[in-house]
Amino acid sequence: MAEAAIRNAPDSVPVLELRGVTRVLPGPVPVTLVRDINLKIPRATFAAITGPSGSGKSSLLYLLSLLDRPTSGEVLLEGRAIDGLSDAARAGIRLKKLGFVFQFHFLLPEFTALDNVMLPMRKARLLEPRAMRARALDLLHQLDLDDSAHKLPGQLSGGQRQRVAIARALANDPHVIFADEPTGNLDTKNGRIVFDIFERLVDVEGRSVVTVTHDPDLAARAEMRIHIVDGRIV
Numbered sequence: 355m356a357e358a359a360i361r362n363a364p365d366s367v368p369v370l371e372l373r374g375v376t377r378v379l380p381g382p383v384p385v386t387l388v389r390d391i392n393l394k395i396p397r398a399t400f401a402a403i404t405g406p407s408g409s410g411k412s413s414l415l416y417l418l419s420l421l422d423r424p425t426s427g428e429v430l431l432e433g434r435a436i437d438g439l440s441d442a443a444r445a446g447i448r449l450k451k452l453g454f455v456f457q458f459h460f461l462l463p464e465f466t467a468l469d470n471v472m473l474p475m476r477k478a479r480l481l482e483p484r485a486m487r488a489r490a491l492d493l494l495h496q497l498d499l500d501d502s503a504h505k506l507p508g509q510l511s512g513g514q515r516q517r518v519a520i521a522r523a524l525a526n527d528p529h530v531i532f533a534d535e536p537t538g539n540l541d542t543k544n545g546r547i548v549f550d551i552f553e554r555l556v557d558v559e560g561r562s563v564v565t566v567t568h569d570p571d572l573a574a575r576a577e578m579r580i581h582i583v584d585g586r587i588v
């Protein structure tokens with residue numbers, strides 16, 4: 355099983371590493387989003403990125419998750435330098451190895467929860483259609499969403515929608531889940547549930563979770579905290 359493979363990967367290789375990473379937005383007045391970041395995230399780690407508004411948290415997450423490329427420095431995923439790869443190759447890695455959860459769920463409103471979870475599987479084509487459906491139903495079951503499988507996002511609560519988004523992020527059995535303020539639209543109870551799920555993904559399934567959060571109580575639950583101020587880790 356892929357989940358066992360994640361657990362059996364060598365411990366010594368960080369799942370993610372940044373070496374001297376700086377990202378500058380070019381323009382008449384260049385904007386430095388993050389500067390000289392050196393960071394190793396070990397396998398099966400729950401990491402929280404914290405810091406004041408505008409400090410560069412999302413920029414750092416986008417670099418770690420291959421949504422953006424550094425201006426200088428290097429990003430390594432499981433020991434492999436990935437900055438030089440083509441956009442298509444990077445998109446393939448994102449689809450098959452990484453999962454994403456955002457503050458807004460971004461579920462397709464005209465698709466049921468089940469179909470939303472199956473979308474990344476259909477794109478990746480790693481499974482037969484019947485196996486895709488079985489996996490999607492299993493993920494929804496694990497996230498306590500059995501009764502929501504055939505409902506549209508508009509028929510679900512905010513907490514349920516965000517759990518569907520997490521199920522979708524898990525669709526292709528990713529090694530790392532990235533989350534940008536995943537509890538920002540949730541009440542305290544549902545925010546805790548999201549972090550309970552993240553802890554399980556790390557402790558039981560051996561995945562890594564990297565989340566941006568403003569919530570100090572939730573950040574305190576992560577074993578690794580990356581605090582960023584003015585684009586630098588402090």
Ligand SMILES: Nc1ncnc2c1ncn2[C@@H]1O[C@H](COP(=O)(O)OP(=O)(O)OP(=O)(O)O)[C@@H](O)[C@H]1O
Pocket residue numbers: 379385386387405406407408409410411412413414
């Ligand atoms: N496309 C852009 N053009 C100009 N400035 C930008 C752009 N994207 C980000 N910035 C600036 O870069 C800095 C870092 O932004 P980033 O979104 O990474 O911060 P953040 O810590 O995630 O903020 P928040 O907590 O408010 O979401 C901010 O000052 C932001 O205004």
